[in-house]
Amino acid sequence: xxxxxxxxxxxxxxxxxxxxxxxxxxxxxxxxxxxxxxxxxxxxxxxxxxxxxxxxxxxxxxxxxxxxxxxxxxxxxxxxxxxxxxxxxxxxxxxxxxxxxxxxxxxxxxxxxxxxxxxxxxxxxxxxxxxxxxxxxxxxxxxxxxxxxxxxxx
Amino acid sequence: xxxxxxxxxxxxxxxxxxxxxxxxxxxxxxxxxxxxxxxxxxxxxxxxxxxxxxxxxxxxxxxxxxxxxxxxxxxxxxxxxxxxxxxxxxxxxxxxxxxxxxxxxxxxxxxxxxxxxxxxxxxxxxxxxxxxxxxxxxxxxxxxxxxxxxxxxx
DNA sequence: GATCCCTTTCGGTCGACACTGAAACTATCG
DNA sequence: CGATAGTTTCAGTGTCGACCGAAAGGGATC
Numbered sequence: 001x002x003x004x005x006x007x008x009x010x011x012x013x014x015x016x017x018x019x020x021x022x023x024x025x026x027x028x029x030x031x032x033x034x035x036x037x038x039x040x041x042x043x044x045x046x047x048x049x050x051x052x053x054x055x056x057x058x059x060x061x062x063x064x065x066x067x068x069x070x071x072x073x074x075x076x077x078x079x080x081x082x083x084x085x086x087x088x089x090x091x092x093x094x095x096x097x098x099x100x101x102x103x104x105x106x107x108x109x110x111x112x113x114x115x116x117x118x119x120x121x122x123x124x125x126x127x128x129x130x131x132x133x134x135x136x137x138x139x140x141x142x143x144x145x146x147x148x149x150x151x152x153x154x
Numbered sequence: 155x156x157x158x159x160x161x162x163x164x165x166x167x168x169x170x171x172x173x174x175x176x177x178x179x180x181x182x183x184x185x186x187x188x189x190x191x192x193x194x195x196x197x198x199x200x201x202x203x204x205x206x207x208x209x210x211x212x213x214x215x216x217x218x219x220x221x222x223x224x225x226x227x228x229x230x231x232x233x234x235x236x237x238x239x240x241x242x243x244x245x246x247x248x249x250x251x252x253x254x255x256x257x258x259x260x261x262x263x264x265x266x267x268x269x270x271x272x273x274x275x276x277x278x279x280x281x282x283x284x285x286x287x288x289x290x291x292x293x294x295x296x297x298x299x300x301x302x303x304x305x306x307x308x
Numbered sequence: 309g310a311t312c313c314c315t316t317t318c319g320g321t322c323g324a325c326a327c328t329g330a331a332a333c334t335a336t337c338g
Numbered sequence: 339c340g341a342t343a344g345t346t347t348c349a350g351t352g353t354c355g356a357c358c359g360a361a362a363g364g365g366a367t368c
Contacts, residue, residue, distance in 0.1 A: 005271065019264060024178070026356060037282050038272060045314060056358045061316055063356095072225070082314055082366055090284040093167050097258065097292070103177075104254065110173060114166050115161065118192060128191050130244040132308060137304055138251070145299055150291055152284060200345060210328045215346055219328095236344055238335050243325060 009038055018130060027053045029063040036088040042078070043085040071095055091152045096147060103140035108132070163192055182209045183217040187226060190242040197230070197239040225249055245306045252300060259293035262286070 016037075017030030025033075030051045036044065036130070041082045050060045064086055067073035071092035111132035117124035170191075171184030179187075185207045190198065198206070204214045218240055221227035231238045260300035268278035272279035 005260075008271055008346055009268075012271055016264055018266070019261065028357080037285065038268065038278065042281065047313090057315070058317080065316085071208050080366075082312090082364085084315080088281050093202045093285050093288055098290070100254075100258065107173065110166075110170055114163075114170070114192065117162055117166055124192065124194050127196065127242050127244045131191065131247050133304065134247055134251070134306075134357070141299055141302075143268065145295060148295075150287065152288075182316080201343090209347075212329070212347080213327055219346085231335095232337075236334085236342090238345080 014042065023133045026059075026063055026066075028053065029067055031055070032060070032063055032067060033088070036073060036086065037090070043087045045083040045085055047083065063141070088096075094152065101142045101146060105142055106137070108135035108139040111135050148154070165194070180213075180217055180220075182207065182213045183221055185209070186214070186217055186221060186240075187242070188239065190227065191244070198239045199237040201237065203240070209268055248303065248306065255296045255300060259296050261291070262289035262293040265289050 001002070013031055013034035017027050019039035019048060020030040020033065021027050033048060035049065035053060036042070039052075046057065046060050046064060049055070049064075050057050053060070064073060064075070068075050068086075072089055073086050074089045078085070114128050115125055115132050119129060167185055167188035168187035171181050173186040175181050186203060189203065189207060190196070193206075200211065200214050200218060203209070203218075204211050207214070216226060218229070222229050222240075226243055227240050228243045229240055230234065265282060268282050269279055269286050272282060277298050
């Protein structure tokens with residue numbers, strides 16, 4: 001007997017969360033992301049997420065705040081509804097990746113400063129130069145690559 | 155009265171270590187990296203690093219092991235010398251970055267699996283599709299970009 | 309204004325991990 | 339085969355952060 005689609009989806013959500021946990025996103029935050037990517041209907045309240053993901057209301061609140069803050073999740077309040085509704089903001093995923101690229105490219109300022117401190121000592125700055133060159137190249141190419149990214153569909 | 159070059163270099167090392175601490179590398183590991191990038195002479199023993207960075211021998215040992223393991227530092231032993239000498243392996247920095255790229259591209263397999271689970275339900279898979287497309291593009295472009303990376307000198 | 313429902317805040321617990329320093333281990337030299 | 343110099347292992351400590359659940363906070367309806 002085969003397992004149902006929903007069961008497999010929740011296993012998928014767990015894998016999804018595990019991946020982002022390695023990148024420093026709290027497990028529950030990752031679960032929220034994965035869940036909001038595939039749930040039907042697309043909008044959920046904090047209470048529903050708490051029940052569905054078996055996490056405390058506090059954890060859900062903290063993580064939603066974080067996710068809304070970085071833009072990956074959107075909060076919507078409606079008149080006549082006490083509960084706010086949350087949904088994935090899949091278009092913000094590009095910003096999420098861009099921040100990663102920026103983090104990589106930002107090392108270049110660091111290596112650059114180091115090179116300045118060692119100026120006039122070519123012998124000693126050889127090692128740093130190799131690293132600086134690499135990051136210099138990256139901080140040229142990554143933004144250029146990013147320009148060519150495909151437009152998100154409406 | 156201006157501060158000496160060595161003083162400014164140790165401040166730089168601290169900034170360097172702080173950056174990589176945000177990426178999950180232990181502070182002492184980052185200090186070792188920064189220090190080995192600019193020290194003169196280029197090779198140091200564990201004992202010297204311990205003294206210079208004011209870290210316990212245990213921490214130095216653990217972190218050197220880790221850094222040697224990921225290839226960023228090279229260990230050299232010599233006959234007639236009881237102390238091993240460590241030096242930066244600046245050429246391995248490319249692998250270090252490539253691992254980051256691989257981590258990003260690997261999400262594509264995840265989103266892909268998710269898409270398969272939702273196959274036959276285009277309505278529901280819309281959100282995931284947007285993310286999947288983005289990672290699909292990245293896992294095409296990042297390796298291609300990497301091919302064009304400048305060769306390390308010597 | 310009172311009640312209800314949902315969300316956020318907050319104190320507390322738990323586990324993970326960086327770090328330390330001493331003890332065990334290894335290799336070199338006399 | 340000591341003696342010595344250096345490195346690694348390991349148990350213990352402290353810190354940090356994720357998570358929980360209860361209490362406080364804030365709207366909405368009556």
